[in-house]
Amino acid sequence: xxxxxxxxxxxxxxxxxxGCWMSTxxxxxxxxxxxxxxxxxxxxxxxxxDDKARPMNTRCDWKNPDENSRxxxxxxxxxxxxxxxxxxxxxxxxxxxxxxxxxxxxxxKACFTNTGLLKVRGYWGLPLLGxxxxxxxxxxxxxxTTTK
Numbered sequence: 308x309x310x311x312x313x314x315x316x317x318x319x320x321x322x323x324x325x326g327c328w329m330s331t332x333x334x335x336x337x338x339x340x341x342x343x344x345x346x347x348x349x350x351x352x353x354x355x356x357d358d359k360a361r362p363m364n365t366r367c368d369w370k371n372p373d374e375n376s377r378x379x380x381x382x383x384x385x386x387x388x389x390x391x392x393x394x395x396x397x398x399x400x401x402x403x404x405x406x407x408x409x410x411x412x413x414x415x416k417a418c419f420t421n422t423g424l425l426k427v428r429g430y431w432g433l434p435l436l437g438x439x440x441x442x443x444x445x446x447x448x449x450x451x452t453t454t455k
Contacts, residue, residue, distance in 0.1 A: 321392035324399060324417065327351060328425055328442035336445070337386065346399055346417075348387035350407075370410035381407050387415055387427070404429045413437070 324346055329336050334354040340347055355363040366381045390402035398418035404427065405412050413429035414437075420426055425444070430437025 319394055319397055321394075321399075323419075324390075324392075324425065327445045329445050331424065331441040331443060335440075337442070339387075344391060345388065346390040346392070346402070347385055349383055349385045350381055351383075353381065368407050368410075370407065372410050390415065390417060 322341065324339050325341055327336060327338050328348075335350070336352040337348040338351050340349075353363055355361065355366070364380070364382055367377060368379050368381060368384060369377045371377050371379075384405075384407065386407070387402055387404045390399040392398075393400050396418075398416060400416045402415035402417070403412055404415035406429070413431055414434075415427060415429050416434060417425060417427045420441070423444075425442040427440045427442065428434060428437050429440070
């Protein structure tokens with residue numbers, strides 16, 4: 308079961324981004340964690356209903372341009388790295404995000420909306436040229452990731 312965390316977030320708290328997040332489309336769960344001053348994210352769960360013959364725990368990064376990386380599993384894969392908190396803007400910038408659906412790597416930034424959603428923007432060159440993904444914080448990991 309997934310529990311939703313309260314929607315109020317303190318200003319200027321770099322670590323408020325840490326935790327488990329479910330996309331507002333309920334098709335992707337990531338865990339954001341910190342290494343040094345950088346924030347990273349890894350895939351915890353994703354909706355695999357598009358092809359039940361290929362369950363999520365068997366899917367690999369087969370669209371990766373690096374042939375040696377095509378056998379790595381998507382579950383557990385680090386898909387975002389390098390985000391650095393910018394106190395003056397109360398957001399995280401200078402990151403990179405990887406999309407295993409197409410094997411592309413993008414610039415990334417993140418911030419909170421007024422309603423407490425985490426907005427992650429992947430973009431090429433300028434932030435205007437990109438796409439947003441919105442996440443809601445969850446208190447517990449999706450039960451599917453804890454079953455074998």
